[in-house]
Amino acid sequence: MSESLFDQASERLADAIAHVHISEDAIERLKSPKASLQVSIPVRMDNGTLKVFQGYRVRYNDLRGPTKGGIRFHPKVNMDEVTSLAFWMTFKCAAVNLPFGGAKGGVAVDPKQLSKFELERLSRGYIDAIADFMGADVDIPAPDVQTNATIMGWMVDEYSTIQRKLCPAAITGKPLTMGGSIGREAATGLGAFFAIETLMPLLKMERSQTTVAVQGFGNVGAAIAEAMSKAGYRVVAVSDSKGGIYSKKGLDIPSIVHYKNSTRSFQAVYCQDSVCNIVEHDTLSNEELLELDVDILVPAALENQITEHNAHKIRAKYILEIANGPVTPAADKILERRGIMVFPDILINAGGVTVSYFEWVQNRSGFYWTLEEVNDRLKQSMVTETLRIWEVAQQKQISMRTAAYVHALTRLSDAIDAKGTRSYYAQ
Ligand code: GLU
Numbered sequence: 001m002s003e004s005l006f007d008q009a010s011e012r013l014a015d016a017i018a019h020v021h022i023s024e025d026a027i028e029r030l031k032s033p034k035a036s037l038q039v040s041i042p043v044r045m046d047n048g049t050l051k052v053f054q055g056y057r058v059r060y061n062d063l064r065g066p067t068k069g070g071i072r073f074h075p076k077v078n079m080d081e082v083t084s085l086a087f088w089m090t091f092k093c094a095a096v097n098l099p100f101g102g103a104k105g106g107v108a109v110d111p112k113q114l115s116k117f118e119l120e121r122l123s124r125g126y127i128d129a130i131a132d133f134m135g136a137d138v139d140i141p142a143p144d145v146q147t148n149a150t151i152m153g154w155m156v157d158e159y160s161t162i163q164r165k166l167c168p169a170a171i172t173g174k175p176l177t178m179g180g181s182i183g184r185e186a187a188t189g190l191g192a193f194f195a196i197e198t199l200m201p202l203l204k205m206e207r208s209q210t211t212v213a214v215q216g217f218g219n220v221g222a223a224i225a226e227a228m229s230k231a232g233y234r235v236v237a238v239s240d241s242k243g244g245i246y247s248k249k250g251l252d253i254p255s256i257v258h259y260k261n262s263t264r265s266f267q268a269v270y271c272q273d274s275v276c277n278i279v280e281h282d283t284l285s286n287e288e289l290l291e292l293d294v295d296i297l298v299p300a301a302l303e304n305q306i307t308e309h310n311a312h313k314i315r316a317k318y319i320l321e322i323a324n325g326p327v328t329p330a331a332d333k334i335l336e337r338r339g340i341m342v343f344p345d346i347l348i349n350a351g352g353v354t355v356s357y358f359e360w361v362q363n364r365s366g367f368y369w370t371l372e373e374v375n376d377r378l379k380q381s382m383v384t385e386t387l388r389i390w391e392v393a394q395q396k397q398i399s400m401r402t403a404a405y406v407h408a409l410t411r412l413s414d415a416i417d418a419k420g421t422r423s424y425y426a427q
Pocket residue numbers: 068069070071140141142143144145172173324349350352353354356
């Protein structure tokens with residue numbers, strides 16, 4: 001039988017435990033989720049019929065603070081995936097020192113098949129179903145794959161209606177007018193950019209000599225491609241779910257983003273003012289994009305993209321994981337043997353949840369920050385934690401992934417031990 005995603009996620013914990021002294025109690029506490037909820041969400045469709053969707057919310061661990069993590073709307077969402085994502089959130093929040101535990105939620109649905117009203121009813125229905133399981137001091141949802149600020153707005157409105165008071169801090173990633181934080185939408189991409197900028201001198205690389213391929217052109221993939229392109233990296237390939245475009249000379253990412261936002265279509269273009277022309281390019285599949293001979297490969301789509309089946313075909317020197325879980329543990333081993341360095345998701349994509357934390361702080365204090373304040377604090381955190389994880393990797397001669405887990409595990413085990421361990425009770 002093939003391994004579940006959660007079995008794979010747990011392998012990372014096992015790898016890290018070998019490099020750090022932590023109590024048996026801590027290991028035991030981290031092996032399973034604190035609480036898992038599966039709900040049926042009845043939704044009245046526009047044609048009058050009733051459809052029931054399956055929803056999930058897993059609170060993995062809250063020893064460092066209320067649990068935190070996004071909600072995804074995707075046909076393949078299931079309990080195994082949500083549990084794994086909640087596990088990753090636990091380690092992500094600890095890796096960048098946020099006072100949060102980890103959680104995740106999702107609904108098995110293809111949101112593109114729903115009308116806007118159906119999507120709103122589903123979003124509100126999900127919150128009705130999990131309302132007793134969440135809250136600003138308990139569990140705080142946010143956007144994830146195929147959810148956004150509009151959906152978070154409906155959700156926080158529904159939650160506030162249930163509670164009969166405004167509860168902005170119960171959900172992050174909201175629209176600005178409902179208490180969202182400036183800078184939240186761009187935060188995951190920007191955080192990843194700060195991380196790679198910190199790593200570049202350590203890797204002795206120059207931006208203009210560095211080629212990049214980005215798989216996935218959603219909110220986060222487009223943001224990192226644009227940030228890297230503006231900073232002078234040569235972004236040679238990008239793709240969305242339907243396929244990719246490639247140009248050896250480099251693509252004009254700001255033009256592609258502009259074209260996509262104004263026409264909703266994905267094309268290799270060069271735009272001057274509002275006039276866009278298609279430029280010379282090759283088309284390629286998502287699989288081909290992953291196998292390109294580039295310096296940095298950025299998987300920014302879904303999990304399980306680089307597996308034992310294609311890891312030996314990867315030609316990139318470095319992999320910057322913006323998606324959650326794009327490289328499987330079996331692929332990790334092959335890549336490591338081949339000298340390909342992976343910069344792990346729990347560090348690289350932590351910018352989103354970091355600014356979610358800033359949003360929660362602003363909601364609770366009622367005092368709102370400027371974009372400069374948000375981005376400065378994000379940068380400070382990403383640079384500090386990237387350097388710390390790099391040092392752990394160098395000192396212990398382990399991969400950046402294992403170092404990130406070791407770093408997070410040390411913080412998690414301190415929190416677990418502070419509540420009393422076996423040796424404490426044996427005295
Ligand atoms: N969904 C994002 C993640 O995977 C953000 C979570 C959050 O802001 O709570 O990190």
